[in-house]
Amino acid sequence: MSLREALDSVPRKIIKSIRFGILSPDMIRKYSVMEVTTSEVYDEGGLPVRGGIADRRLGVSEPGARCETCGQTHDVCPGHFGHIELVKPVIHVGYARIIYDVLRATCPNCGRIMLKDEEIKRYKERLDRLKGRWRLLAQNLQEKIKKKAAERATCPHCGYKRNKVRFERPYYFYEETENGALVKLDPETLRERLAKVPNDDLELLGINPVVARPEWAILKVLPVPPPHVRPSIQLETGIRSEDDLTHKLVDIIRMNEKLKIALETGAPTNVVDNLWDLLQYHVATYFDNELPGIPVAKHRGGRPLKGIAQRLKGKEGRFRGSLSSKRVNFSARTVISPDPHISINEVGVPIDIAKVLTVPERVTTWNIDALREYVLRGPEAWPGANYVITPEGRRIDLRYVKDRRALAERLAPGWIVERHLVDGDIVLFNRQPSLHRVSMMGHLVKVLPGRTFRLHLAVCPPYNADFDGDEMNLHVPQTEEARAEARTLMLVEKHIITPRYGGAIIGARQDYIIGAYLLSHKSTFLTKKEVAYLLGAGKSAEDPPEPAILHPVELWTGKQIISHFLPKDLNWVQPTAFKSKCQDAYTCDGDEWIIVINGNLVKGVLDKKSIGAEQVDSLWHRIARDYPPEVAGRWLDSSLRLFLRWLDLRGFTFGMDSVYLPKEAYDELDKLIESGLKKADELIQEFKSGRLEAMPGFTVEETFENKITEVLSRVREDAATVVEKYIRKNSEGYLMAKTGARGSIVNIVQMVATLGQQTIRGERIRRGYRTRTLPHFPVGDIGAYVGGFVKSCFRCGLSPVEYFFHAAAGRDGLIDTAVRTAQSGYMQRRLINALQDVYVAYDGTVRFSGSTLLQVLYGEDGVDVSKSDHGKVADVKSLRLWVR
Template sequence: MPKEQYRETDVARKISHMSFGVESAESMQQQSHIHVVAKNLYNQDVQRTPIPYGVLDKRLGTNSKESPCQTCGNNINSCVGHFGYIDLELPVFHVGYFRSIISILQTICKNCACVLLSEEDKNLYRIRLSNDNLSYMTKKAIRKKIIDKCKKLNKCPYCKKSNGFVKKMTASKGSTGGSVLKIVWEKNRGKDKECVAKENMDKFSAAIEANPEIQNALSASTITQILTPIDVLKLFERIPQSDILLLAMDSRKSQPKDLIFTRMLVPPVSIRPSVVSDLKAGTNEDDLTMRQSEIIFINDVIKKHKLSGASVNMYQEGWDFLQLQTALYINSELSGVPLAMMPKKPGRGLIQRLKGKQGRFRGNLSGKRVDFSSRTVISPDPNLEIDQVGVPLHIAKILTFPERVIHANIDVMRQLVINGPDKWPGANYVQQKGSAFKKFLKYGNREKLAQELKLGDLVERHLHNNDVVLFNRQPSLHKLSIMAHRAKIHHHRTFRFNECVCNPYNADFDGDEMNLHLPQTEEAKAEALILMGNKNNLVTPRNGELLIAATQDFLTGGYLLTKKDTFLDLAHASQLAATLLAENDTQMQIDLPTPCILKVSTLKANLEAKGKAYTKNRELCVKDSYVLIRNSELLAGTLDKSHLGSGGKGSNIFYVILRDFGQDYAIKSMWRLAKLTSNYLMNTGFSIGIGDVTPSESLLRRKNKLLSDGYAKCDEYIRQMADGRLQCQPGCTPEETLEAVILKELSVIREHAGQACLAELHPTNSPLIMALSGSKGSFINISQMIACVGQQALNGKRVPDGFENRSLPHFQHHSKTPEAKGFVENSFYTGLTPTEFFFHTMGGREGLVDTAVKTAETGYMQRRLVKLGMLEI
């Protein structure tokens, strides 16, 4: 009777714990079904049937739909696969445990196999290591102390033999270069060097008499012995059971002798499938299959050498190859493999299947490809509510939700079944109660299926409006990178959402793509809506500030609409108010108040806050930058990013509404603002032209005056340094002091040019409006366009010398003037000179490289932190 790997029972069981140990040769044989001995893969017949007792034997499982497994009789979907085993002709080192083997050899006597500690020390460490609740790091630290103590002892306290030193053999010491995974024992190392040399001389006495030169060689060099896997295995088998605990090993789960390979498992066929080749006759075999086939072949070669009495060199060569192939089977990226022994083509070992981006953990467990997901380009839509996402009809007909037929929905479900897969809203499949199969609705009589629909049947219906979906943008760096939205089906080809939600996703619309997932149970939908719902995550968990709020156009529109000199007649006010009539607000009553201030809510919100450009006298501020809201009426002030945008708290309108009235009102007011302001901007018009960045005559005069004054000061500093009159700053050389004072002077030039520029601009200037409202850009951007680009910095300093004693060949040697060291006096309007343009590109390149490096570093750091968090859980 074949072994059963798992038998289902009706008894519910709870897993108490998991423990990991080293697989023993006996355990390998117990869990295996066959002993694999045949090196060939297939019989020489037309069907290419796998050879019995080979690595593709049909008793190891099946990877074909046609033939069932010969062990359990199940097909490809039900058979989990079965193990086999290969007996190695000679023991070899396990590449994964190689360091552990060396550390154990450094701990034990190479004669009697006892741990090199006194009984008193042994008892002390046994007590400490016998604690089951000891953490891994503590156990590791104790083990290191034991190794360090044992390394200091050259003579065994029990058999009094000298122990020397054990280490990995380096490639240079191997005579043939075949030194992969070899251990060398330096016998005459340490205090007992003379004793060991004398013993060695006694052994070689007969040889010395015949050839006296051997004596000099023996006394001069270090006496070494290569410890073969057989030597190590014999030593490990003799380690007393009481000493195993001192090796930080649990004798119930693993034994030191199990670290040496004498038998290896053959994994099931299902994890190393054979792929039938379309181009040529035959199959493409997995790397693991080929490696194990080679191991069996080398096994046979060693067996023949044993029987034929081959030379020691041939025997050793076969052993080396067996060692290499077993190591490459586990880790195919093994370093230090001699060229003569390198495999012809690189394969993937077991380690390569687990590690890295495409490995099991990162590629198949932490992140994987899933069903019921879709991906396409994203677009903005200010008409959508904050918690909605526009889903293309094409996607809505493919993504399905399995809805159970009940009394309340049977008529609706019948209509969906009749509509079928091609008409939305419809359904793709029906699974009748008690049936294991689904019926595809594209074919067959849908009317008949609809009539036969019973309570308890499952209908895989299309995605509907207001279905809960998960929306995600990569890289997902915080929990707000994936949130739940309500679906809104439309006839276009992109996902659409309100721009207020760009911030948490870090999304823009220059070609970004996003993922949408449809939860498949009512519980999942409820969890997604409550825990990940867009409206439940308006504030960031980092510091409680708003992350979803008005942005860009809405800020500009809100700023312009709330200016004191913005007047709307009844027609325009009514037109704007009409844009709010949508979705649940379609029947909303809007009363236009007597003053020209729109009352957008029946809630009475109050707010008093200073704006970015506030001067004095509260609501009588000359810049109109003191916002005063009483009972939801804006009495004074111009709204900007601090009142409408993300990141604010006390002075933010939406934060006040969220705090006082809840998330539903917050997102509704946000949505109304988005519709209102974007519509106002569409009708009013808002654009930038060359006229917005053209400097006036007075501005040019002020800029030239600033430049001439600044350059004169810089020239004076340069003369002072040349004459030795420049007073050095604390801890700085004269050159460093000169750089510091010139940099300070040049930054003052740009700052003052920017201030002059802002003073000259008219309040209707578009870039100025965007900077003041906080929707986009800054005052520095405006001053660079109109007045002066300023100093280009590389690594926080002025441009260094790229040629001999000068930055570019266009300047004189040792020139320290502003223009020779990267100061750009022109604006983008006037245009940069060739040298200025070159300096500007240098600064830009540094910014790009810096961004790329930071992205890679922060991504790697985040992955390590997530990994640590997963380990803690």
């Protein structure tokens, strides 16, 4: 029998529907094995009081004792519910809203729904039609019915003119009399009213009367959960510590007793009402201790008690904390740090971690010698082993084995050795928040000294990792299937192109880019020694290319070395960041265009546009997309090491002279800022004299603000052109900005020219004092400086007022990012929960669980984005190049 057949022969039950109801008082009494009648818990001898909350009939939580209901011990008996008869009924806070809905929609006199007979008939028919198939539409209709019934003041059935019911969270109900006074409705009255509503009318309100009568939402009997739900702990000192729920139940019983005595002795109504309200308070906080508008119930120490709702709710609650997620074994977590020498597919694992995480390996005749070595070395020395499992399934802890040699000798095929993590093992590596597929990828272990995980710099973008203290998690797959999947599906090099937008997310950045630029520059010539260094860094096993210059010394160009590592059949043409007006790649002189012919970089410099991550139509994207992942991964590994080595050999540094501007530049900048300020002044004059005309759809003030912001923001843009004109074209600052390695012209402008207009939420700064932003300005000033225009630059130094505005704008940006991440995080959670069982079926359709069709073709075009050219099936430009 095949597995399928075997599964099909198992009788199956299918859940057709789930119904939620409320337990009736009778039901609670039937479930109950005893009534809890006393607030005493233990007697002087420390034994449970009969009829108390720790009664043995409810079940037992300590070993040895036997349950008095079923006679079983605590590990077999799940416990049994008891009950408390409440002297006066109280509202169940969880159902207060439903009580309110029913009260509003029904007549307090006859209990009928406040709708005319013909309306009832019409709604009933519509509801019946919707109920089976369109649950949400039925719900909408019920909401509509509730609203309609709530609007009517006179009962169409008995003609009673009712008063408005008011609900005050969490559990107070009032009736508004004609003269506007509020009369409190106590739970007893409410219960009577709700009990009058006929079953047929309840169905219109969305309540199934078979499982939930509205008066059951007002508790006359309270179920008491067994001790397993609220276990007590016996401390070593002999003192018993009770669960929060037990404390709460004792409070309820005590208050119930007091109320009972008060009623029996005929105490005045206000005393009874006070006790009744306290009973209500204790029952409410037993269910939920975070109710708005009422004080939180606390321990003597001041710690808030945990209600039933608090056990279930939130991140650490039963659902999110214990059921849909669990802590796992075979995992490790530590700080990450960079390592440019390892492969993108690798992760550096500290020896201390490699000695704890293990891989179970079955002994065969081929690996028995190696496994014996591991067992001999044991748990202390790496690479060793921590456990040995015999064919009978006995687990031997190597820490306590005296004669490891004898044990190693006994190893035979069929045994399992749990050996340490070694180089080449596949593991899963992950950084939270796990927002997309590439937040968790397969890495090959490289055991290294130190205490941090080592990560290749090019793999930072998919994880969104940096090294300012970020920590990451590592998981070791324990079965051959899991390891095979990780290796074939999850390995880093198979995820160079992201499923998010179909471009390379892994690629060169920062130092790699500037290194590549400098190496590919046409002024770069390399001696034999340098070539040897570089080819060594790239781990090339092939013969070096012939030198480009033979006399007087042999010299190689940087482009030759780069070409040495390119695939031999690669052809590509693309503009660089240095492209001028020249449009034809083949006739332009200089390095403005990249031309690769049969794997030879004949022209052009490398920059972010060609080898960087996240670039459309780039050299690197072609390699990643057109060659197998191994080839692309290998190219990236070797070329990135090569670029970095060249940066080491050549040297690259950034200092004050990297952003030097000559005097003429400053003259021009001064003029530019002056004219900007003058234009702003003119605008202010125009505005103050009332000559300024409002733009369509704006007030005059808004028009003025728009115009002055535009004028002042333009200053920095214009400054950028001046800086670009005068800055030395081979200065480090300019090169980094231009190649895309780090920073931009704007950063340089801010360093040497002007910070420009500071904005908060896209507007000039205007908050502060009533008529001005700071007391340093004249009253009523609306000029450039008051609005946060910063004339100075970082190198020139900021005035205190400028510094303040710059800090204010910076803080605004910080708050913005914090708010955005919180919002998108919560949205992500909701989306994941809503879409968790959507999958692409083998026929290419997208379905929900239960085979419900969502899309006939994945994404409506059937394209796997991570195997596409930015979402398209093929890139026409590169296809043309292939044909040529």
